[in-house]
Amino acid sequence: MAAVQTSGERALNKVAIVAVLLVTIIFLAPIYWIVATSFKPRNLATTIPPTVMFEPTISPFVKLFTKRSQLRSPPSAEEYAAAPWWERVVFDGGEKIVRDGKGQVQWSGYPSRFLNSLIIAITSTVLAVGMGTFTAYGFSRFKVKGEADLLFFILSTRMLPAVVVAIPMFLMYRAVGLNDTHLGLIILYTAFNLSFSVWLMKGFMDEIPKEYEEAALVDGYTRMEAFFKIVLPEAATGIAATAVFCFITAWNEYAFALIMTNRRAQTAPPFIPSQVGSGLPDWTVIASGTFLFLLPVAIFTFLLRNHLLRGMSFGAIRK
């Protein structure tokens, strides 16, 4: 009886493994398709049946970064030979790169949006994690009147729907000239991430034994010195994990960026969909822009893998 059961269990286990592989393939397929499309020539992006095997080309990335116009007639042999290799792949696709009077390549809107995303996400992360670490320590180590209510208040600000907050913020920013500025988005993302960083860091702070600082206090350290020299180094992993989470949230944010920016401080998330516009979009360019935009998040997800559960539950579930 027992032997029959284990062989049955083993068979069940095999079925489960096959099912897991199937689920994994289905879940990763859309991401694979983004990556694959970002290396396809334009004419292979929308074919029936879908193109799976193809010779990868760099042209979507060249097109992503440059302004282009349709070629009316094929380039002359000299023109083609004089062009750098990355420009030839654009010629091959029936387009040419727009240059200014001095022959300088004209950039597309993408690089500046990507840079804006970096500036805004990094600055707001530093601010939110910095303030959050101090506040978490305060809540973790000292008696605070109405602590539970204050913590609920802090978390509830995170739960506010973006559009609800955006309406008054838009009016206030318009009054003080913060619409479409980096500072405007940095403030909003800092506020948004601050509550998260307080909750997550409080969990990490609670895990650092109080005895460490108490020993330091006995040794003649002031509370501040104990915080900076004993607690902060102990909390380094937690700070790093919190920072990565805050960065990803700010990096991915769409609604605030859509409402508060339109050009100068626009980030990548509202810019990438705006490329679709009217007519037939060039999906290879959208895919390459998407791929570059997702890459940092994918890398961070792997670095964060052991902290995902904790971050996603605001520090409530620790294992």
Next chain:
Amino acid sequence: MATTMITPLNTSSRAASRGLSDISIRNLFIIPTIVFLIVFNIFPLIYSLGYSFTDFRASTNAPANFVGLKNYRELLSDPYIWNNFAVTAKYVIVSVVGQVVVGFGTAMLLNRTIPLKGLITTLLLLPMMLSMAVVGLFWKLLYDPSWGVINYVLDLGKFQWLGDPKMALYAVAFTDIWMWSPFVMLLSLAGLSAVPKHLYEAAAIDRAGPFYTFFRITLPLVAPILMIAVIFRTMEAFKTFDLAYVLSTQPSTEVISIRLYKMAFQEWQTGRSCALAYIVLIMVLAITNIYVKYLNKVKER
């Protein structure tokens, strides 16, 4: 503004000899955050509460006139708004149920010894970390009736996913299920791995069937964590904006956040939109309250 409010607490002159007192450190560490959140989250909401009682339009220079509760009265008796709420409710149900089925199911499959389990789990979690607006946009290509991969793989011919008003909401919800099932899976896995092994051994000795074991042992023990996932996803689905806005222009996918966005930033009915924002806000805060209660419950275990 923040600096002027903390200055009185900075008692550096008195504390020069032995550092700041614990109470001043506590205040110095906590108050700036509270002030920051009040200034940039609560103050704007008070500001918009004021506007919600007016006929203000941000696109004109006309001064705002006080209209009392007119905005709220009109909104709550507007069948179109109720329709937006109905669309939202349908979206929440489809997407959360889908995420629980797929996410919990995958967690049950993963809750055993599997080669490369860590890597597979991380790969499965990837979709939820990505930007909804950016990746969601790419699903437009996947759903395309002519050259979309989905129609080709499922052999659906020219099936209209986003073009058909009836189907569009489901199409958006499917993308949401793809992105957020991993979240339910992650929390379920934590719950499942915490079920003591000896309970299963005892059940096996008692010859308990798989259904009995699942409903009497697994589910009750995983329930608290699963509830956190369900409440959190319900709240997020209720607030949903990015995905539906990027993927579809159908009126049948106009969830409440999109209506609010259009009312505020396309029709410029600022006063009215502030009132609608408050109605949405109260609902979100109610769900948040339940969510935090469950969070604290799990924390105490």
